[in-house]
Amino acid sequence: MYRFQEIWGNASLVAQLRTAVAGGRTSHAYLFFGGEGAGKRLIANAFAKALQCTASRQGDCCDSCKGCLAFDHGNHPDVIYVRGEKKTLGVEEIREQILETVDLKPYQYARKIYIIEKADTMTVQAQNALLKTLEEPPAYALFLLLAQREELFLPTILSRVVTMKLSPLSEGLVAEYLQKHTALSAEESGLYAACAQGRIGQALALTEDESFRKMREDILDMLKALPSMTEADAYLLAKDLEGYKNDLRFLDIMELWYRDLLAAKSLRQEKYLIQKDRKDDIFHGATEPAAVLAKKANAVAEARKRLALNGNFRLTMEVMLMECKEKNQ
Ligand SMILES: [Zn+2]
Known part of the structure; x- marks a missing residue:
């Protein structure tokens, strides 16, 4: 399901992450920026899965070990999705979903990975609460923040994370993807690709x-x-x-x-x-x-x-x- 080698576009960004996985040298926090449907979730998931793969080869996951299967089934014990139920991610959510568990070692795997969706909806208090952990994280912890707008973050947060900006794909590449992965005709693929402004996820959402x-x-x-x-x-x-x-x-x-x-x-x-x-x-x-x-x-x-x-x-x-x-x- 999630593999670096199946990701279209953003080749240099993906290569950088693969090198980090292969060499076992990752930062403690990454911030992925991109519009709706640009592939932030996809790339973060591929990264997390590859890091938790127990047979990881050449910086990508194997897709068949226990870790990979648990990840694909959505019940990986050491990958935590941080989500809010309201429009903003408040300090309560950060406390309950991250701060209260981050000091507990991973259950079974090398890393404990927190994927924070819509991280740009964190309130200032929430960002400040997270900041302390970002400053001194346990060695096993990794934070992947997904966001659309950079200006909503405190400078102190931005200085603690590695920022990764996703680029839009060419219309031709999006159309090619749609033709390969959906039942759309070449004409329809071209149309949806043009409407999606270089974002495969957006194109797929539009078709439905x-x-x-x-x-x-x-x-x-x-x-x-x-x-x-x-x-x-x-x-x-x-x-x-x-x-x-x-x-x-x-x-x-x-x-x-x-x-x-x-x-x-x-x-x-x-x-x-x-x-x-x-x-x-x-x-x-x-x-x-x-x-x-x-x-x-x-x-x-x-x-x-x-x-x-x-x-x-x-x-x-x-x-x-x-x-x-x-x-x-
Ligand atoms: Zn694996």
Whole structure:
């Protein structure tokens, strides 16, 4: 299930961890950064499993010893997943799940490994409580922190951990993975890979997400109709988009749409399109001048920036829709 050799992408980071396992030289704490579905859990699990493997070869697990089997069954006695039930990881959780047990030696294996999920949700008090242990950990203890945002950590925590930043994979590699590991066609794989921004986990989640499928249909229908709508009707669409206020993936869909229109315009061949299932709509929409299409794509990117700066959602949508509706420069 979890093996370094089965991980796609992040090759140098994985190689670094494999070298640490093979040489028996690891730090006491690692912090893995990456977006949702980027592979943080996968890499941390492969690392923990390889370290607990009793027959470890060349820095990867053997997949068949007692330790590996226990790990895959999710009942490894010396690998502890630290999780909170609330939105934040509080000092209570850190105390109960880590501090009260960290001084007890591992039951059966070389290391005692704590995998702290969503470590960036630790409160300041929780981080301070953990800090003492990170400063003087027992030799057998290893902490793997998984997080999305670096700025939420105290500098004192960051100075005690080895930081590992996961990079997004190329779209081509994600598509290749999907084709190999799912029942998706080459066309669908390309589409989901483009929507997942280089994250395999995210791509897999999207393929099973009905709400994403529905959102995509709705947004594409809207974009198709937009150029021939009256200004008043286009203006009103901003209200409909408010339903997506907490799910900005609709902007990804919009950007992909204009990307395909531009590809259709300049390259004129279906094979260059990502959304081949909508090829008729795309070639139809691609009748506008390239400069106009580029301007519309830019309007979506601008809207994303404004929202990131806490711009008013409705207003931002109105501005974007007016620019995307416009027929000429
Ligand atoms: Zn093993």
